Amino acid sequence: MINVLVTGIGGPTAQGIMRGLADIENIHIIGVDRREINSGTPLCDTFYKVPSVRDEEDAYKNAVKNIVEKENVDVIFPSLHEEISIYHKFRKQLSAVVASPESEILPALTNKIETYRFLEETPLKEYVPKYFGFKSSEELKEIIEEHFSDEKYIAAKQTSAHGALGFALLTDRETYLKGLEEGNKHLVPVEDYLQLQHSGGEMVMEYLDGQEFSVDIYVYEGDVIATVPRERSGVASGIVLDGKVVYNEELIRISSAVAREFIRTGFINLQFITKGKSYKLTDVNPRFCGSQIMSVGAGVNFPYLLIQYQLLNEYPAVEPEWGTRMIRFRDQFFIKEKT
Structure with missing residues (x-):
């Protein structure tokens, strides 16, 4: 029997992992999540509620170590974005294979x-798009004027976000209003975006359609x-x-x-x-x-x-x-x- 621990089972990443393993003989799936009731429970054989990895990192790691020992876990599949950096070091304390990449960077x-x-x-x-980081509205304004003045759209992102979190498509007010009528929720007028507080961790890049x-x-x-x-x-x-x-x-x-x-x-x-x-x-x-x-x-x-x-x-x-x-x-x- 191969005992597999999957984290964050209430989310789509964990559920995709569990569906991939569900029909394979001799695999026992142990799911963990911060919520007692979640949509991933029906896909695992055993479930444990654990502390939030975002808010209680030490308690979360202790809970995972205890489950690994108790269930003789062979492989751990971290599924949450926040767990990437945690398991980069935490894997050394675990006896199980950790299914996150081995990389010096x-x-x-x-x-x-x-x-x-x-x-x-x-x-x-050559596969890197045109991009610029910025730490203030003043710096962003200079970047836009120097590098994006002729472009209708500019993609703004958080440097460490994932999925669509923190994404905005900057444009002029006329295009924004037209997009609003068409239901485009990502459009933001440049002048409004410049009014926000910016203190780092953000970037703009060329819009690719x-x-x-x-x-x-x-x-x-x-x-x-x-x-x-x-x-x-x-x-x-x-x-x-x-x-x-x-x-x-x-x-x-x-x-x-x-x-x-x-x-x-x-x-x-x-x-x-x-x-x-x-x-x-x-x-x-x-x-x-x-x-x-x-x-x-x-x-x-x-x-x-x-x-x-x-x-x-x-x-x-x-x-x-x-x-x-x-x-x-x-x-x-x-x-x-x-x-």
Whole structure:
């Protein structure tokens, strides 16, 4: 029996991991979450409520260590963005395999500016979009006037945010009002954005309106084992609702090369948007992501692939079923609470 611990099971990332492992024989799934009642409980065999990793880090780590010992956990799948930096050091205190990437620059990969600066020092700098960090409204105004004066849209982000958190599309007031009528919730007038308090941790970059791609990659001891590009056709609040696994030889080559620069072993997700005939790296997820379930549906079960390589010493080759499309839909389950 392989005992697998999955964290944050109330979220889509953990649920994608658990669905990938659910039908595999001899896997026992232990789920943990800060909420007693959550949507991931039906997908695990055993559940523990744990302290919040955001608010009670030490208590959370103690709880995880106790569960690992009690349940003889073999593999831990951290699913939350906040856990990336924690498990980077915490993994040394655990007897189980931790399914987060092994990388000398892992903390930098959670910061978009640091990631871009690192990539600019490699032969892959052409895939970095035009970007600028800023620490004040005055600095941002100068950046806009000098580098974006002729552009209709400017993408503003938090350097360490994930998904759509902290994202705004800056534009002029006329375009904003027209977008408001059309239901575009990300548009913000530049003059209003400049009125906000800015003290660092933010950036602006060129707006890219090409095709979005998300690429799932598994690397083992420096060798890329599997690379699966996916078109992101429908996205809401950072979650892919409609997408397709596609064979794109150039993107496979580019993303594999980028992944090798970033990590030595583990799963990583890279996001690109096309600019003309080229690709620009827009996001890095050094952890399992919510939409990797699409790769599972296409025959590449990344959670189990990691278990095979890093725990079982099995080294299978995998080939995606290109053209597999995923459509998400809402579902529900019911519980009986005492009245």
